[in-house]
Amino acid sequence: MHTFEGVEENLRFLIVETENQVRSIRAFLGRPSRETYERIISKDDYIDNLKAVIESMCFTRIHSQQPEQKEINKIRSIQTIGVNLERMADFCVNIARQMGYLDDPAILNQYEYEPAFDLIEKSLNRIRPVFHDADLAGALSICKTEYGLDEIYKTCFDRIMNELETGGDARRLITVLFIFRYLERIGDSMLNVGEALIFNILGERIKIEQFEALQTTLSKSGFKESIGEIDFQYIWGTRSGCRIGRVGQNSAASIPDAQGSIFKEGTKKKIAREKKSLERWNRTFPGLTARIYGYNEESQSASMLVEFLPGCTLDECILSTDDEILQNALFLFHQTILEVWEASRKACPVQTDYMDQIQARWESILRLHPDFCRQSCRINNKTIDSTQTLLDGCRSVEAEIKAPFSVLIHGDLNVNNVVYNHQRQRVHFIDLNRSRDFDYIQDVSVFLVSNFRMPVFETKFRERIYRVMNDFLRHAASFAAKYDDRTFDLRMALALARSFYTSTRFETNSVFAREMFLRAHLLMEKITEHPPRPWEDFQLPAHVLDL
Secondary structure, three states, X not given: OOOHHHHHHHHHHHHHHHHHHHHHHHHHHHOOOHHHHHHHHHHHHHHHHHHHHHHHHHHHHHHHHOOOHHHHHHHHHHHHXXXXXHHHHHHHHHHHHHHHHOOOHHHHHHOOOHHHHHHHHHHHHHHHHHHHHOOHHHHHHHHOHHHHHHHHHHHHHHHHHHHHHOOOOHHHHHHHHHHHHHHHHHHHHHHHHHHHHHHHXXXXXXXXXXXXXXXXXXXXXXOOOOHHHEEEEEEEEOOOOOEEEEEEEOOOOOOOOOOOEEEEEEEHHHHHHHHHHHHHHHHHOOOOOOOEEEEXXXXXXXXXXXXXXXXXXXXXXXXXXXXXHHHHHHHHHHHHHHHHHHHHOEOOOEOOOHHHHHHHOHHXXXXXXXXXXXXXXXXXXXXXXXXXXXXXXXHHHHHHOOEOOEEEEOOOOOHHHEEEEOOOOEEEEOOOOOOEEEOHHHHHHHHHHHHHOOOOOOHHHHHHHHHHHHHHHHHHHHHHHHOOOOOHHHHHHHHHHHHHHHHHHHOOOHHHHHHHHHHXXXXXXXXXXXXXXXXXXXXXXXXXXXX
């Protein structure tokens, strides 16, 4: 059986051989010779074999000995480092072969390639001590090799493009460009090595840009200690592309909240929008949402450190708690959402856009379910409208009516975006980047359908989910009656059609996805068939939420 020491020993050999390849190709560029060329080419198979041995030993170790998670992380890190070292060695071979296209190899001396090799050799030399010492700063330094090599490549690229435009020798210039391109690709592999080293230290996969965003955001929040004092754990990546992680503390590090914080990183537009929403919610409903500890913007991205809200999400309550705890959680949730609606209600009609929301997600739906665009047809004497006809018809209906008032909505009130804290007897809202003043029915429909599409099909749980949906719909209807909302059922049908239809883009179970697709079409058909009766007389189909 392979020992872990054997894996590390082979990694050391692979690092040494990669360093030798880099030194050899550097010497070859300065003074090409057949002997050096053959040495570079002949080493390629040996390096490939070393990488294969490391890979085999890593997988064998995980499969046969079932190591603890920390050792698994180390093995995964080694395997990633091995793959990228072998790739660097391959790029060296490619550079050697490119030299055969230069009539006069001395021409290469006119271009600044030595600084690139300085960066590469320095970083290769640091891999072993960084790995051994779990040196986070050293791992970051290795990552940043890519930035330096990118700059060198950009300088060379701009110069060569200029020389091509002024009539330079295209064969010579393109060959030189290819050589610098391979050096730049070594930087990409070096970045992967650095991120693997960070993974080995933190136990979480995190990109250098995200790590730097975390570092800067922590600093702005008042964190004084070394970044190595934090305990970082990715929780999930959202469908919107944001990355979310929990930041805790090792020993006595002064994270702003002793229980830890939530770090969120993504596009500037999404994070800035959520920051603005959180600030508004905290002004209006203190304690309902997370406090902001730090915020940082870059050119295209942004990051934010916010309060960690302990507890469990409502979907966890539904699926794992007893009836008494669930009823208590739902009571608090209903009371909280009604208080928000009451306090934020503005007696100003608002135009809804449920059909436009479907249209905006149309391509995403059809990418996963290409047949979810029904064509018109006739069955006996009845015409079955196409999906597009129904959407157009419902859009016309929407244009005729408005919600009688607006409230501050969550914007994405999925069942897993509500946190219940049993000890404090509170609920909290999370993931508020779509919050706005709008029709409260959007939040109702999103909550209902997020319950409906929970991937649990045991009868007892489906019955429990149905009770949760029915109870929330009843509370929403009572709120509508209190404020004389006469088109509640109609707008609920429009919003549920939107939520059912757009949710299919997240559902790979084709049978279940079609169930939601058909319910959306049933609702749109009921709406378009209702005229000429008054819209106030429209009734939501009684069984549309049946499971």
